[in-house]
Amino acid sequence: MITTLGRSKIRSMIIVLAVAVFATVGAVAVVARFTTAALAAVPVEDEGADCAVSVPGSLPSSARLPDPFRKLDGNRITAKSDWRCRRAEIKELAERSVYGQKPAGPASVTGTVSGTNITVNVTDQGRSSSFSASVQLPTGTGPFPAVVVVGGFGADTATIRAAGAAIINYDPLAVGREGTPRNNKQGAFYSIYGATSSVGLLLAWAWGVSRIIDVIEQSGGSILRADAMGVTGCSRYGKGTFVIGAFDQRIALTMPIESGSGGAPIFRGIPGETGAQPLSSAYGEQPWLGDAFGSFTGNPGALPVDTHEMVGMIAPRGLFIMENPHIDWLSARSGSVAALGGAEIYKALGAGANITYWSDIADGTHCAARPEWRTPLTQHIQKFLLKTGNTAGVFRISSRKPGNLAEWRDWTTPTLTDGPTPTSGPTSSPTAGPTASPTAGPTTPPPTTPPPNGCSASVSLNQWNGGFVATIRVTAGSAPITGWTVAMTLPAGATITNAWNANRTGNTGAVQFTNVSFNGAIGAGQFIEWGFQATGTGAGMTPTCTAR
Missing domain, CATH: 3.40.50.1820 (Alpha/Beta hydrolase fold, catalytic domain)
Known part of the structure; x- marks a missing residue:
């Protein structure tokens, strides 16, 4: 395949597609021109190249991690x-x-x-x-x-x-x-x-x-x-x-x-x-x-x-x-x-x-x-x-x-308003269906018998001295579900520091987790997994699941 194109000119050219196929061994010569519209859905090297960026003369110094959601003008993003x-x-x-x-x-x-x-x-x-x-x-x-x-x-x-x-x-x-x-x-x-x-x-x-x-x-x-x-x-x-x-x-x-x-x-x-x-x-x-x-x-x-x-x-x-x-x-x-x-x-x-x-x-x-x-x-x-x-x-x-x-942080994660998610690369989230985690790694939850309807939850732990990661598996029963809530009580002294693929209420004691936008729907007999990291010990937690 032989190609020739001036990179800086591709995005603004008028669409004219000409393909010449030559009967040489395994070779095709291609000359292509594209409109900006034709390329709009194609990922680009830097889709924010048109954003005006004004860097202040001085920036704050901090031992904590910078807030990724705070713009250079001091305002936080909202969408x-x-x-x-x-x-x-x-x-x-x-x-x-x-x-x-x-x-x-x-x-x-x-x-x-x-x-x-x-x-x-x-x-x-x-x-x-x-x-x-x-x-x-x-x-x-x-x-x-x-x-x-x-x-x-x-x-x-x-x-x-x-x-x-x-x-x-x-x-x-x-x-x-x-x-x-x-x-x-x-x-x-x-x-x-x-x-x-x-x-x-x-x-x-x-x-x-x-x-x-x-x-x-x-x-x-x-x-x-x-x-x-x-x-x-x-x-x-x-x-x-x-x-x-x-x-x-x-x-x-x-x-x-x-x-x-x-x-x-x-x-x-x-x-x-x-x-x-x-x-x-x-x-x-x-x-x-x-x-x-x-x-x-x-x-x-x-x-x-x-x-x-x-x-x-x-x-x-x-x-x-x-x-x-x-x-x-x-x-x-x-x-x-x-x-x-x-x-x-x-x-x-x-x-x-x-x-x-x-x-x-x-x-x-x-x-x-x-x-x-x-x-x-x-x-x-x-x-x-x-x-x-x-x-x-x-x-x-x-x-x-x-x-x-x-x-390391003194900032919170915002709930961004609905709107287009940045489009570079694959942005679709997993739909209902099996999402079994890889077999290697920490112990996985034992198989559970799905309830006749509703959902069940099980937990596996990756525990170390002073902290742990909990992986929670939510399994649908004999009918599909459209959402779930998992409740559990953390052991005394345990505090959640981070969670992924779930929304949570509370960091200590009795806590509740609910599905995020992409993992609430689970097919009959199928399961999804999410998790959280916490200080302390996770031994003895018993999650319960309620379907919506």
Whole structure:
């Protein structure tokens, strides 16, 4: 597949579609022009690019996590539709203080797509550079969704291909090379934007994936689908994966693994987490982070953003964060706080079922292909790339590294008025039907006999010294239900700090939970799961369920 198109001109062209098919072996030449209207329903790299962002001359400093719902003018957002421009503010702050500025779409991007390779040629500001990526297709007939594997080091590729997605093996070092000083950065990105650019490698790597998606978009979709893209990577490539997903809204599924300091974990938490890689080390080891971040390594409380907001930049798209609590250096406790904080954004947008966090694993080997993650990996590909699944996201937080969001925030999650949820990526929530959680992880509720009508509830616990995560399973009886209420009494001293996929009344003692918009309807004999995190002990809780 050979494609040529100036990226900066695509959105404003008048629609003229011309396809010329040539009888060459496996090759099709495509020239396409699109109207803005024709592209309106297609995810774009940055849908908030038209938002006016005005950053004040000074921003408050706080040891607590910034309020992701408070705009730069001091007002809080009140509608789901407000998130588009609030996200643009977060993006601007993240670029200025953490990663460096991601350039707007280049003047020209050209390339080729085949069943084995993608080539990318970029021209901007009078300079050009090129790079390529190899492709491995699954069995079956395309076009295929695709997962970019950063550095060839991410989620289990055999599982990805078995699920029906192609693999794009992306070498980020060709775009932003490691082992170079900050004043002489090398690679395809810096060949265009200069060796002294203040942009860090993570943002440069993200730029490279965006250009790969440009080429796939322009290719006509006969081999790979640009509307069904995922990305994964582990360790430093997990850092890159997190940034790639945050900065390109065409990524439908983001899957960082063991990303550590400079990745998903909150910056404010890392200095207080025993054994975690210090921020100064993450900044100095390689020029991963933008040059501006150097002034915050000793005082992360002065940062105007933190990574829970970068999690929110991915919302409402699919996000599956995988972490390793066995290695202190990877700061999994701070990672769980970032996921819990970001999940509040997902919930506010009505997309709480689209985020999963999983650190409850047995094997502590760095970047191992873990059996606990295989089932949810397949389920996420089915849901977000193939659009054939509806499994709700889960939180499996290891007792080794449990974070407590309540310690880090002084803001509450608003109930946003009904309105359009941001449209990048898949935004549908799971409908009624089975949403069995993966078999690996903490103990699951024992099978229960559904009542003849109404609903039943059971609880499983992931308990550690001083806290626990409870997973509640609600099962419909012999008739479908349209809503549910679960009541239980918490043990003395237990206090809920966070909940997902349920509304709650009360944090201690007798509490009640009700369904959210997407999980109230349950088919006869089917079940859904939701959960909460709390301090204290959860032993002895007996939930009761009432159907509506």
